[in-house]
Amino acid sequence: MAVNTPEYHDGHGFIAEIVRTSRRKTADIRVEEGAVSVVVPTDTPLEKIDQLLKAKRTWIRDKIALHQSLQPASDKAFVSGEAFSYLGRNYRLKIETGHFAPVKLVQGRLRVQVPEDGNKPHVIRNALVRWYKRQAEQKLAEKVNRYASAVGVKPAGVRIKTFKSRWGSCTIDGVLEFNWKILMAPNRMVDYVVIHELCHLIHHDHSAAFWREVERVMPDYEACKAWLRQHAHGLEL
Incomplete structure (x- = not known):
């Protein structure tokens, strides 16, 4: 199996993770725990992925909203300066503006970069969940x-x-x-x-x-x- 490093695409209100793999012949959109991923054949062009996300945008947003409604109330605001625990130590979140870049632990900070319209609690939370899972x-x-x-x-x-x-x-x-x-x-x-x-x-x-x-x-x-x-x-x- 050949699986490449994930790419990320701004879906305007959500960030889609693009996973290219030689094991698939068709595209598959998944919304799991409020996080969007698109699993596609290795050579799928970005234009086709963008068209697919646009066609499914309402369905994706409905799935995200459903997950948010079922989530227990969180005491987290997902804003810069907030502390998150990793292996028992607290690290401060730093949110930067720009093209989406996943969470990285850099110089004692959990850094994430999101588009200006992507600085929303559920987008930041999903980025953190992806980081913790990795x-x-x-x-x-x-x-x-x-x-x-x-x-x-x-x-x-x-x-x-x-x-x-x-x-x-x-x-x-x-x-x-x-x-x-x-x-x-x-x-x-x-x-x-x-x-x-x-x-x-x-x-x-x-x-x-x-x-x-x-x-x-x-x-x-x-x-x-x-x-x-x-x-x-x-x-x-």
Whole structure:
């Protein structure tokens, strides 16, 4: 499979992520969690993508509005100077005006560049969600590789998901799935979630034997478990 680096297109009210791949012969527009992505064959010209987005603009905006209406009320304003947690440390958001550029952590700031008409809370939030998900793909894969040998297992893969009320899961075929929001927690809490799911490859329940396995690898797991239970409500965008 050949998948290129994503491009971004100003949809006037939303930012569409363009993903080019050799696996597709037709274009596909997706609106997931209020974020718009267009998956297209590798050689699709920008003019055709623009026409497709214009034709679907009403449908896209309706989908975005539906997601916003279903989102729990956020205490975030998504404005410059606001703090967002990453691995337990707070970083200030810096919003700049120009052609869209995705969030980057630069000199202790979470920088994002958006068109003048794109400086809206849902656009900034979607840019941050995309950033957290990309960090999660990298960080959680690294942690799974690091701890798998300590647990003594070989997972079939790692996926990043959005869960409403859990931090991770282990599928029947051995794939570990993690909630990207865990990256807002301190690093040790992320370690606990990874070890927890790795141990499910040995014990598929929460029996005494399962918790003994978790404790063997992470003796302080109970403190991490308690921290997450107490602070889960704050790990939101």
